Amino acid sequence: MGALEVRVATRDDVEALVALLQRWGADDDPDEKVVRYRERLASNVEHPAHHVVVALVDGEVAGYAAAQDYGPALHQDRSIARMHDLWVSPAARGRGAGTALFETVRDWAEREARIGMLQWQAGTVAVGFYRTLGLEAEDADAGRGDFALAVHLPGRDDA
Template sequence: MTISNELARPATEADIGCLYELTTMFTPELQVRIEEFETRCRGLLNDPRWFVAVANGPNALSGYVAVQDFGLGLRGSFCVGRIHDLFVIPTARRSGTGRALVESAFAWAKDRPSPMILDWQATPESVLFYESLGFKADYVGDFPECPGFTLDLRQN
């Protein structure tokens, strides 16, 4: 199955350099050396438990999403997934790019072999974005300033 829409598409190894630039903008304080990033990114792109999608901008990539499927637990008939990263460059925000990336992540999660509960945490700046998609922020947790969100796909 092809998971893409007008704005978002699955990332390829050709995108690794641009992904590095985007992650550097997203969290410069957590950045790894480019060589380590390339190795990690290649591993994720080739691992079926991971989904990385990018959004094309006018001159370069304008955003990305990275999602992981942790698989089935010992007691349940569903798996747990996590959106680790969703980042859109400031000039592409409010253009539908974030929505397209999230929708591509949701489509991937829905297509997994087992039903999934997908969760993620939001930065304070992105809470309104997720709420505009119909999600309710959960402020209980380790980082109340970065609330959690959940998409339960067990019934879909």
Template structure:
């Protein structure tokens, strides 16, 4: 059974474990690098989970951590960030559960649209976002850590 829970600063250890696993398993998918976070002190983890208005969730399957995602408000648009599903959770509905939780949160804040960024070539994630109604935009995304590739920005009306 998939369970999705909103988390806060007191849940920093669980989020840290998932974030480090994500950065180690899929370094190509994130703007951050494992080296930027692996030695981070507790306060940095807590601060990341304390950003005003932000929403962070962790998904578990039968109690085992299986994924994470977050949302940040930006006027009438919310941004999906830090989405990752552990290899053991892929194909099990974890991505759908995380997307639904963040989209529901965004609607509850009054957001009328959501944006996200995905690395070109990350076809499983891109496919998940397309299935959830996101469309590619012509907006330039941020440069990736390699300084060469840009993220692909996607948008969805809520």
């Protein structure tokens, strides 16, 4: 495997991520989706409540993960963070990039003192990947084939 690096995404990474979406995405309306994706990604890489990281393999962007801190509920001191995306290009899968992206988002959530839980959903195709990380789905949405997952971060849950 080539050199793997995970770092915080910048505006300079947006076009590389858009190019990956265009290359590997399969959508009925790709042009409209790409425009929306580019706009949201450019906004999120600079938004303080969002945490977007990229995986580089041999210096080339090969995937990303995006999470958001929703802030604390009115009755709690802890926040819930949601991982919106974790995606690695098919050409780079199986080489540690997905695990590194997930661990980077998890580390970010654990460092943020107010975050007590990291949640996300995964399609059936990704459940095996999350099981290799020792995680299990909490429930399934039978209509969409999505599984809800959550990690309770140490020392931050209100018991």
